[in-house]
Ligand SMILES: Nc1ncnc2c1ncn2[C@@H]1O[C@H](COP(=O)(O)OP(=O)(O)OP(=O)(O)O)[C@@H](O)[C@H]1O
């Protein structure tokens with residue numbers, strides 16, 4: 028990473044960024060440190076997955092990046108601007124999607140929303156036409172072009188939101204849970220689109236999600252925060268190296284197994300749905316599945332087994348549930 | 356942002372807002388009718404009151420009617436342009452303001468762009484009709500009609516600016532109180548009613564409120580005194596205009612300060 | 623008792639906002655003071671209608687307190703919002719009948735207002751010495767005083783119900799609220815006592831439901847209520863409920879036609 032910073036200047040630089048909310052008022056006010064001093068540097072063209080359990084402070088950080096919230100401490104620069112101070116100016120270079128909440132005009136068809144956005148973002152007619160054409164085609168908007176937004180399905184709406192966020196060809200795209208509630212095909216449509224936007228146009232993308240397959244398919248880098256603290260920053264492979272390439276194997280025995288025979292060093296016996304099956308976590312670099320099956324044969328006759336996927340989800344689960352320290 | 360591009364932006368936003376309201380067009384007529392019922396009811400109550408006690412402190416029924424008409428016109432004008440701002444807390448409670456802040460537009464302008472409400476035009480029309488009728492009864496147009504009309508227009512402008520300043524300041528307070536419920540209408544209801552009567556009616560400390568925190572005096576009472584030649588000279592109309600513009604400028608500063616304290620909502 | 627539970631829930635829901643409401647009360651107080659000042663000046667020496675001297679100021683004080691339980695209830699009891707969001711079909715399908723359920727919730731809100739909206743105003747007006755306590759003489763009178771307040775509250779809730787249900791036909795009910803507030807301003811006697819209006823007008827307004835919202839209880843407190851006003855209020859208290867049930871019935875049919 029250090030060699031890259033020398034050649035290009037980073038597009039997002041957060042330095043000890045902090046946000047504390049106050050709940051209640053006066054003497055009874057409770058401080059909620061949503062984001063504790065957090066430092067982060069993002070290079071142009073990166074696709075960052077911003078991960079963490081519910082309430083980790085992801086949305087709060089994002090709101091500080093785009094100028095909605097004023098930080099309580101630290102500094103942040105996005106494309107050289109201070110978001111809360113230069114919000115209007117910065118907004119021209121940003122595309123923002125909040126999956127939880129629409130930014131389109133509820134009672135109007137997409138077309139009308141885009142027309143207004145065109146004026147808001149000062150896009151000229153020719154650029155607007157060209158970009159709209161591309162977006163309509165890529166996101167397949169034409170079939171619900173004239174339908175009021177409130178009558179769109181979630182998947183259609185999300186495609187509409189993406190188009191709205193990209194109309195002005197922003198340098199940076201910020202997405203807070205864009206795939207929430209989408210079905211499998213809608214998700215893969217959105218992913219394909221985002222991937223293209225990132226790889227072909229070199230748009231910097233910051234994404235939060237709870238869907239680990241989003242991350243596996245899209246992100247060049249992940250940042251994990253928990254309780255407002257950054258716990259990890261690097262690639263997926265890098266994370267696996269650190270956490271020990273977790274894998275899981277689900278085994279069902281014909282009869283209740285001998286538990287003693289399963290408690291092997293290096294294999295964590297996590298849970299069992301009923302008294303005949305068991306879920307085993309192990310390090311992929313240490314064992315292969317045949318080795319494990321071999322070892323636990325002692326416990327009883329095996330009826331069935333299957334590999335559990337996706338592995339990133341497992342890593343995250345252990346990360347969130349543990350004390351937050353990675354094996355360093 | 357330049358004034359011109361600001362205006363262009365505002366027009367585009369207002370157009371979109373009007374379009375999205377158009378689906379409730381059936382209610383437009385109803386709103387016009389019922390707004391005017393409400394104004395008429397208020398007018399009748401006011402006039403009956405003044406009439407019943409044979410004028411108040413030297414103001415006769417027609418003069419109070421003029422005051423009422425002026426207050427209604429400027430009240431209607433501000434509502435036509437900024438109706439939503441009166442219910443601004445709803446943006447803060449459900450986090451809708453987040454969406455406002457993601458746009459490359461000053462927040463106040465963006466909210467204003469969403470706030471045009473054609474339903475309120477009825478108030479303006481009715482207010483002007485009341486001014487015309489009472490003015491004719493009083494014979495104020497007989498001499499120097501153009502001067503008086505100019506003075507009336509100036510009064511409506513200052514009245515509108517004053518109202519805009521007050522709703523803006525109150526909306527800005529919402530950033531701290533968050534759930535203010537119907538704070539705005541309730542808090543504004545008093546000054547609004549107060550403005551339809553000569554301010555000399557009220558005890559001094561209440562009257563002072565209407566020159567300071569709720570400066571409605573500059574929108575109706577003072578200009579009306581000029582128009583009715585009750586003392587102050589025409590310069591008072593200009594003073595009022597200036598005071599109103601200053602009030603709005605102050606309120607906008609407060610608003611900008613408040614926006615930086617926006618805390619959004621958890622999802 | 624299910625109605626009690628519903629009403630209590632509606633009451634409690636508001637407790638979180640007591641502080642904000644107190645700020646609001648200041649606005650309401652200001653409004654009251656303005657009208658009181660007006661009547662204070664207007665009624666200097668005269669006896670107007672049945673009111674002597676400062677009694678008109680007391681009337682306005684009572685009226686301001688009463689408005690909060692009869693007029694400034696949640697717009698349309700939130701029914702219009704249910705209609706717009708489409709959740710109304712679900713609400714109507716609940717095992718507890720719709721009309722009494724919404725009315726019970728409305729009553730809960732009204733009682734909240736009685737305590738936290740009217741209450742502080744009454745305290746303020748009492749401190750200023752203008753609240754009409756003088757007429758609460760005997761236990762008998764007290765019974766009437768309370769009954770008139772409860773009637774006002776009941777009818778206020780029903781009126782808001784009707785405002786809300788209008789949304790079934792027009793999707794929103796802001797217009798209905800305006801209509802209600804407009805008529806109410808004039809016909810309830812909140813600012814100008816009905817007793818001071820021309821006799822013919824007074825007579826007809828007496829037979830409309832609006833008079834029970836403010837005029838009746840305020841007059842009862844000042845000891846100037848007529849028997850006709852009581853009878854009219856009694857009839858409307860039952861009548862409005864019947865109307866609410868009938869209209870809801872029609873509205874439900876609309877719902878079915880639209881397919882929820
Ligand atoms: N506007 C707010 N006011 C007060 N507290 C807030 C606000 N927004 C968030 N919080 C609190 O700050 C913490 C972080 O919230 P945040 O929304 O950033 O989490 P998140 O990582 O986005 O979670 P999720 O995955 O559930 O969306 C939580 O404890 C939340 O309750």
Ligand SMILES: [Mg+2]
Nearest residue numbers: 085086203622
């Ligand atoms: Mg979030």
